[in-house]
Amino acid sequence: DIQMTQSPSSVSASVGDRVTITCRPSQDISSWLAWYQQKPGKAPKLLIYTANTLQSGVPPRFSGSGSGTDFTLTISSLQPEDSAVYYCQKVDRFPITFGQGTRLEIK
């Protein structure tokens, strides 16, 4: 099965900062990657799919890029409400796997 490795495992940044989270699948998954945001006690929320397509209603400060085995989620100007855990997920084929999550803290 394809393993999804996220880095860093946690990051702390200030409001207005640019933050980048990386996801590296163990095999090529083309552009079949999704990103989620999960806040405490809530279900994950889909942010981005097919690596770079913003889900409806998601603020444009979120963006995704990459293909193959190297993907990035970028938050261009961090806001207080962006404090959350972020997960990547392969969506090429079954079985589905998630990354181990990146915890984003606002300083």
Added chain:
Amino acid sequence: QLQLQESGPGLAKPSETLSLTCTVSGGSIGTSDYYWSWIRQPPGKDLEWIGSMYYSGNTYHNPSLKSRVTISLDTSKNQFSLRLTSVTAADTAVYYCARGGNHVGFDPWGQGTLVTVSS
């Protein structure tokens, strides 16, 4: 607007079977455009996909759970269900149901329901 809601016992005994239902409103599960899925998250840990089922009947499971998992659809009630047999404490988790689309991930999700496995 499609909404999903999990329901079922919040407590299961070791070696017994965990059964959960997801009720879908605002749309039909009888469509070939999507698949219907279960995902879980042990307290303080990461997301784990359990399995998914298409309306056609095609079903896919996490290899680590495959022999213990059954997912079924009830189009008359617009619900889908999860059965997980022979549960242990390691199956304690928040269980989520979600709609999946080919190559686009899970959206929307239910709010999740905590199931604790304990005697």
